[in-house]
Amino acid sequence: MSNSSNVGATSIKEMTPQQTAEAIKNIAKRIREESTKMRETVKIIRQSGAIEELTEAVREATVAARDSAREISEVANELKKRGVIRETISAAEETGSAARETAQTMRDTVSRNTS
Numbered sequence: 001m002s003n004s005s006n007v008g009a010t011s012i013k014e015m016t017p018q019q020t021a022e023a024i025k026n027i028a029k030r031i032r033e034e035s036t037k038m039r040e041t042v043k044i045i046r047q048s049g050a051i052e053e054l055t056e057a058v059r060e061a062t063v064a065a066r067d068s069a070r071e072i073s074e075v076a077n078e079l080k081k082r083g084v085i086r087e088t089i090s091a092a093e094e095t096g097s098a099a100r101e102t103a104q105t106m107r108d109t110v111s112r113n114t115s
Helices: 017-048 050-082 084-114
Strands: none
Touching: 017 050, 050 084
16 A cells, blocks of 8 residues: 555554454444445435436447348348449449459559660
8 A cells, every 4th residue: 555545544563452343343434334335326326317227228329220230231122132243343343353354564664764
């Protein structure tokens, strides 16, 4: 532990049995107090409707994600059936081939001009 958190603390070696017992009692008291605060906080959160609201929001988001995934899948299948995906891939391959040919022509032209 850092020195700042031990300010005013006495090490266990320096404590008498009576002081040790008192320290344990104080710790137990703080645990009870914090437990009470935690129960009150949970009660207030529950009464406020925050848990239900969060749960409903997560449900809505999950349903929306599911519906979106279904819609995307349906559209992709329809595009596949119509051959749009195949045509797109073919066009991309042709474009790549034409770009390679153009690049090669440019390299050849540059080579001839620099020779």
